[in-house]
Amino acid sequence: FKLTKANLATLTTTGIQTRALPQTFQDAITATAKLGMRYVWIDLLCIVQDDSVEWETQSTKMGFM
Template sequence: MISLDDYRLVETACPLSYAALSYVWGPAAVFKTIRDNIDMLMQPGGLPVSSFPKSIRDAMVLAKELGFRYIWVDSLCIIQDSAEDKVQQLRMMDCIYSRASLTIVAAAGSHADAG
């Protein structure tokens, strides 16, 4: 989960209220959580928000403006180079989206920088 209070990844039991983002990755490279960067991303201010695609940045701003403290984004909340984490998270995908208080869908663009 991404903390919008201090822009870092946090391990948390399902918070009472959070937003989730569904978006088009497209062909361009998207910043991802991998084993080599997860420790940095869990530090306060550790998320390099300025390097995120526009769809993710826009969703983070919207969620924060609506009063959410957390947002779930697949490229950041799933360790992308861990087959084990991917399998575990993919099995929970229906739960993640159905329990979100808000799901932001950015599907009109052909890539993650479309916003």
């Protein structure tokens, strides 16, 4: 499962069904919520994977997340 140009509009308007995500992503989301945090950074869901310009820009910021 990953964010792409093809599914960007759908996922940003309807959201992502967590049940459709891999178990490791579901576990990360659950752990984040249990820690009282609202957001979790998962690069496959936060960066458009087939957009090389976005990847170059966003991947350099991952260390700060």
